[in-house]
Amino acid sequence: MEKKEWNNQTSPVEFLLLGLSNVPKLQVPLFLLSLIIYMVTMFGNILIVVLVIADQHLHTPMYVFLGNFSSVEICYTSTLLPRLLASFLTRNRTISAPGCMTQFFFFGCFAGTECYLLATMSYDRYLAICQPLLYASLMNWKVCVQLAAGSWLAGLLMSAIVTGQFSKLQFCGPNAIDHFFCDFAPLLELACSDTMVLRLVTFVICFLDVVFPFVFTLVSYICIIAAILRIPTTMGRQKAFSICSSHLIVVTVFYGTLIVVYMVPRTASLRQLNKVLSFFYTILTPMVNPLLYSLRNREVKGALGNALRKTVACIESSC
Numbered sequence: 001m002e003k004k005e006w007n008n009q010t011s012p013v014e015f016l017l018l019g020l021s022n023v024p025k026l027q028v029p030l031f032l033l034s035l036i037i038y039m040v041t042m043f044g045n046i047l048i049v050v051l052v053i054a055d056q057h058l059h060t061p062m063y064v065f066l067g068n069f070s071s072v073e074i075c076y077t078s079t080l081l082p083r084l085l086a087s088f089l090t091r092n093r094t095i096s097a098p099g100c101m102t103q104f105f106f107f108g109c110f111a112g113t114e115c116y117l118l119a120t121m122s123y124d125r126y127l128a129i130c131q132p133l134l135y136a137s138l139m140n141w142k143v144c145v146q147l148a149a150g151s152w153l154a155g156l157l158m159s160a161i162v163t164g165q166f167s168k169l170q171f172c173g174p175n176a177i178d179h180f181f182c183d184f185a186p187l188l189e190l191a192c193s194d195t196m197v198l199r200l201v202t203f204v205i206c207f208l209d210v211v212f213p214f215v216f217t218l219v220s221y222i223c224i225i226a227a228i229l230r231i232p233t234t235m236g237r238q239k240a241f242s243i244c245s246s247h248l249i250v251v252t253v254f255y256g257t258l259i260v261v262y263m264v265p266r267t268a269s270l271r272q273l274n275k276v277l278s279f280f281y282t283i284l285t286p287m288v289n290p291l292l293y294s295l296r297n298r299e300v301k302g303a304l305g306n307a308l309r310k311t312v313a314c315i316e317s318s319c
Helices: 024-054 061-090 097-130 141-166 184-190 196-229 234-263 271-296 298-318
Strands: 014-017 094-096
Touching: 014 097, 024 061, 024 271, 024 298, 061 097, 061 141, 061 271, 094 097, 097 141, 097 184, 097 196, 097 234, 141 196, 196 234, 234 271
Parallel strands: none
Antiparallel strands: 014 094
């Protein structure tokens, strides 16, 4: 079938998101769970961003990247959860075709940015542990800002390319998306025009946006772990490992669930499992990340303690 321009005459005006579950009894518990997760995610990540900006001790490349990472998590979660919460409240699961493409674009943008930021953070930890004498010169403020900005720009460009190709597809069949957001595979199932070019472009983008950052991060941590194991003292090894343990956990959880989600075939029997796994890496992971960094990172806990003491002192003085 010849490809045509994506428009309201050849494609549905709106799509129907089937959501997480069609069981009526689960709608209220799922709404409450999603609302709690959204509130905790926003509070935790906004708190980290505020601490990184406000505390002078956190004005280092490591925490600049952490602040950017939390900013991505805020945007990432806000792309998906408000729409999901609204569908629970209103029972309206429809989303306009432009709205679906917009959600797809921003989801891909922030997911790609997160992959590059994780790679950048692993490179920062590699320099700090494996090249400590050169760290100050190799990871100066100029390089730090360029890497952070480059991560955002890369995610934006990669997502724009894929979304641009997607917008050229014709959707002339069913308009029901068997997912809780506009993801790549469920949308592709509804296309009735030739998807060969899109699949080829997406394959290249996935290599640049996911595989390359993942391999880079993996190699960085292999070098880091090898360097830590060469440290002669147990205390030295523990101190070095504590510096990057939180980030290593985040990388493992994010890429672990991401790989499983997109490796599991979308057969009828496995689609519900795919939704659950997607819910885990798109919604639960951004909630867990600030908890990992705040509970396992001494500097973040110290900055939080200082902020609380200043707040209490300010309240007492005003009274």
